[in-house]
Amino acid sequence: MRFWYRKSGMTLAEFDALPAEFKNFAFLNGFKAPEDSWGGIQLLNKEELAYYAAAFRKTGFEGGIGWYRNFTRNWENSADLPTKIDVPCLMISAADDIVLRPEATNGMENYIADLEKHIIPDCGHWTQAEQPEALNTLIVDWLKRRFA
Numbered sequence: 001m002r003f004w005y006r007k008s009g010m011t012l013a014e015f016d017a018l019p020a021e022f023k024n025f026a027f028l029n030g031f032k033a034p035e036d037s038w039g040g041i042q043l044l045n046k047e048e049l050a051y052y053a054a055a056f057r058k059t060g061f062e063g064g065i066g067w068y069r070n071f072t073r074n075w076e077n078s079a080d081l082p083t084k085i086d087v088p089c090l091m092i093s094a095a096d097d098i099v100l101r102p103e104a105t106n107g108m109e110n111y112i113a114d115l116e117k118h119i120i121p122d123c124g125h126w127t128q129a130e131q132p133e134a135l136n137t138l139i140v141d142w143l144k145r146r147f148a
Helices: 012-016 020-024 026-032 046-059 062-069 071-077 132-147
Strands: 089-094 115-120
Touching: 046 062, 062 071, 089 132, 115 132
Parallel strands: 089 115
Antiparallel strands: none
16 A cells, blocks of 8 residues: 555656556566565555554455456446447546546547546546545536536
8 A cells, every 4th residue: 555655756758758567567676576675655644544544354355446447348238338428527637647647538428528637747547636626616517517
């Protein structure tokens, strides 16, 4: 938990500049390294970390990875579903998210007629923990404009 819930110690541009062999095994290498060498900033305080750890001790992490484990079946079961989304959608990306990169949203407008996209600067993968005010502002503003 302490390894995963961290604000990255580098920007997306810095990550992209790393040698491929480092990027391919960055997470594995991180697990092998001592904790005091992990980059970035811990996002959870002691109480939050204890809460998550207790929940995972009780239920395991199987639910958290179930979507990934079922990916092929989900893909097969959704083969006949419509490819267009016809409801208003908001997509918020993080400028320094190396997992869900902002450019991964390119082309969404081909499938979502009413799409609004935003990128939160100075933010990595955990938007709700790294930039909660910016994230909430975007969501609340969008909801007020679209559904008030």
